[in-house]
Amino acid sequence: MDYSKKNFLDYVAVKDQDIVQTAHDFYDFLIWTRKYQYTLGERMLLNGSTPRGLILNQATGETKNMINFGSNDYLNLTSHPKTKQAAMEALQKYGTGTGSAPVLGGNFDLHQNLINKVAEIKHTEDAIIFTSGYATNIGSLKALLKEGDLAIVDQYAHASIQDGCTSAMVRIFKHSDMNSLENVLRLNSTGNFRTKIICIDGVYSMDGDIAPLPEIMQIAKKYNAFVYVDDAHAVGVIGATGKGTCEHFHLEGKIDFIAGTFSKAIGSQGGYVAASKEVIEYLRYYSRAHMFSTAMTPAAAAASLAAIEIIIGNQDRKNKLWRNINHLREKLLLNGFNIGSSETAIIPIIIGNDEKVMKMNNYLQEQNIYTHAVVFPAVPIELSRIRLSLTQDHTEEELDLLVEHLVKKGKELNII
Ligand code: PMP
Numbered sequence: 001m002d003y004s005k006k007n008f009l010d011y012v013a014v015k016d017q018d019i020v021q022t023a024h025d026f027y028d029f030l031i032w033t034r035k036y037q038y039t040l041g042e043r044m045l046l047n048g049s050t051p052r053g054l055i056l057n058q059a060t061g062e063t064k065n066m067i068n069f070g071s072n073d074y075l076n077l078t079s080h081p082k083t084k085q086a087a088m089e090a091l092q093k094y095g096t097g098t099g100s101a102p103v104l105g106g107n108f109d110l111h112q113n114l115i116n117k118v119a120e121i122k123h124t125e126d127a128i129i130f131t132s133g134y135a136t137n138i139g140s141l142k143a144l145l146k147e148g149d150l151a152i153v154d155q156y157a158h159a160s161i162q163d164g165c166t167s168a169m170v171r172i173f174k175h176s177d178m179n180s181l182e183n184v185l186r187l188n189s190t191g192n193f194r195t196k197i198i199c200i201d202g203v204y205s206m207d208g209d210i211a212p213l214p215e216i217m218q219i220a221k222k223y224n225a226f227v228y229v230d231d232a233h234a235v236g237v238i239g240a241t242g243k244g245t246c247e248h249f250h251l252e253g254k255i256d257f258i259a260g261t262f263s264k265a266i267g268s269q270g271g272y273v274a275a276s277k278e279v280i281e282y283l284r285y286y287s288r289a290h291m292f293s294t295a296m297t298p299a300a301a302a303a304s305l306a307a308i309e310i311i312i313g314n315q316d317r318k319n320k321l322w323r324n325i326n327h328l329r330e331k332l333l334l335n336g337f338n339i340g341s342s343e344t345a346i347i348p349i350i351i352g353n354d355e356k357v358m359k360m361n362n363y364l365q366e367q368n369i370y371t372h373a374v375v376f377p378a379v380p381i382e383l384s385r386i387r388l389s390l391t392q393d394h395t396e397e398e399l400d401l402l403v404e405h406l407v408k409k410g411k412e413l414n415i416i
Contacts, residue, residue, distance in 0.1 A: 003032040009377045034059055043370065049073040051393045055370055066370045067398050069388045074345045075236050075317040076393045077267030077307040087268075090302030098295040102129075103284060106295030114305045115272075121243045121312060122274035123253035128283050129272045131296045133232050133261025134160040136271030139289025140259060141165050141199070141228070143282070150193040150225075152184050154200045156207065158230055161199045169193070175204075176341075178215050185223040196225035197257075202234035202245030206379060206387065208346030210238065213249045226256040235311070236265025237344050242311045242318045262304040265311065270296040270304060321345060321392035324399060328390060331403045336416040340383075348374070348385040349406065349415075356413045357384045363409045369402055 011026040034042070046063065047053030049071035056063045077083050090110060098106040111129060118127035130136040141164025145151050151165035155175045162170075171188060174180035181198070188196075198220050200211045213229065220227045231244040239247025244260065246252045257279065262270040273283060284290060311318070325345055332339050338350040351357045354375040361373035364386070375384040388402075410416040 001028070001032070003029050007377055043365075045071075049078050051076065051391050051398070057365075064368055066365075066368045067394070067402070068370045069390070069394075069402065070370050070372050071391070072233065072264040072346075072389050073267050074265040074321055074389070074391050075267065075307075075311065076391050077236075077265065077310060077317075080267070080307070080310060082310060083267055083303045083306045086302040086306035087299040090298040094298035096299075097297055100295070101293060102290060102295045108295075108298060108301075110298055110301045110305070111295060114301050114308075117305055117308050118272045118274055121308060122246065122258050124258065124274040125277040126280035127272050127274040128280050128287070128290060129270055129296060129301075130287075130289055131270055131293055133230075133259075133263055133271035135289040135293065136259050136261065136273060137161050137230060138164045139287040140257070140273045140283055141197075142167060142288065143286040144228075144257070145195060145197060148193065149195040149197070150188055150191060152181065152188075152196065152198045152225065154204075154211070156204050157199055157201055158205055158232065161201070161228075161230055165199060168195075175207075176209065176212055178212065178219060181216065182219050182223075185219065185225060189223060196223065197228050198225050199228045200230070202229050202231040202248075203237065203344050203346070205233055205346065206374060206385075207340050207348055208233070208342035208344045209340070210234075210248065210343050211245065213245055213251060213255075217251065217254065228257040228259065229255055231258055231260035232264055232271075233344065233346060235260055236318065237321065241315065262300065262307070266304050266307040268303040268307060269300040317392045321390065324390050324392065324394050324396075327396060328388075328399045328403070331399070332406070335403065335407050335410070337406065337410065340385075345390045347388045347390065349388065350383055350385045351413075351415055352382045352384060354381060354384050356415060357386060359413060360386055360406070360409050360415070364402075364405060367401075367405045369405060 006029050011022055014022045042059050044056040044058055046056055052067050054063055055066045094108055100106040115127045115129055130139055137160035145165055145168035147167055149168040151168045151170045153165060153170055153172050155172050171184045173184045203210055217227060229245055234244035236242045246255055258274045260272055262268040340348050340350050342348060357373045357375050361371060364371050372387045374387045
């Protein structure tokens with residue numbers, strides 16, 4: 001069977017067949033795509049998320065040394081001696097797991113230190129931590145927004161935000177478009193909603209652009225809505241001391257709910273919400289992902305805490321990251337690539353043609369450069385792209401090599 005016209009959306013809630021049959025059909029499709037195209041999950045990093053290392057192609061069984069532009073470990077803190085040391089010490093002292101949910105004894109002094117640190121850097125009264133960024137958004141938004149409430153969500157907000165809002169009425173506004181945001185709020189102003197929350201990412205995960213937070217705050221105030229910011233890709237990257245979007249805009253302590261993850265620049269695992277002490281106490285008891293899930297591992301908590309200290313204590317890594325961002329951006333723009341509205345360490349090469357994206361991605365992999373192809377339905381076809389994540393430890397030579405190959409193949413494919 002030719003599956004070339006099929007995509008992932010074709011296997012969701014298929015009419016007149018049960019889920020096991022659908023899984024069976026999807027499996028056949030997946031095997032076909034593995035043979036003819038690049039698919040997700042084919043590569044396995046054998047040295048962790050380091051900027052260069054051994055990568056196994058599971059489809060072919062081949063292992064190669066590659067330059068890695070696919071990890072969000074922006075400051076390379078997953079492999080920093082201090083974060084590793086902190087994780088090892090926590091492992092020795094507290095063991096491998098926590099044994100229970102936070103309110104049932106799973107919250108150790110270590111977790112409390114992390115909570116205090118998050119509240120301190122976010123300038124809020126308190127904070128709460130979860131086992132992942134995904135659980136953070138699902139867990140907190142599901143507790144904050146119920147039937148009778150309104151979620152006003154940026155079109156490109158992360159999937160976990162969208163999934164967290166499903167109990168409320170959801171209205172989407174055009175990505176970072178303030179007219180669209182205001183229109184949605186105006187149209188729904190007579191709706192008599194109990195709670196209205198505008199949900200955004202601080203830095204968007206596919207485009208690397210920064211949300212216009214001051215404008216969003218003004219509109220929120222006008223329409224009596226709260227603001228929920230997911231700072232996953234902002235911490236460690238923006239703000240004078242790397243504290244994220246609020247610091248970047250000098251809005252510390254002014255946002256109702258600031259969420260984030262410990263899994264990107266912080267280089268560990270878990271997530272958090274920082275807010276007023278009342279909101280945090282409420283979430284402790286009403287967020288099901290917090291109440292009914294075992295607390296994060298001691299090693300992850302300790303590594304997160306150590307990483308935050310490194311981030312705010314010294315700006316060398318962040319400055320090096322920015323030198324890399326500026327260098328690559330300049331070269332890509334000079335060569336005529338479309339990098340969309342990227343402003344940070346996530347740089348998309350927008351190609352707008354799934355086949356060309358696959359060809360470019362396959363070519364880069366052949367040249368020992370690991371990147372991600374992002375195609376429909378993850379993004380509209382006209383915005384399909386190669387997604388690059390930069391880290392502070394990439395060298396200028398590696399960036400130049402990347403550009404050299406992008407230019408060579410880009411010309412051949414008529415992308416530039
Ligand atoms: N929010 C955003 C904006 C993200 O990009 C991600 C990760 N892709 C998450 C939340 C989820 O975080 P985690 O990977 O820690 O579950």
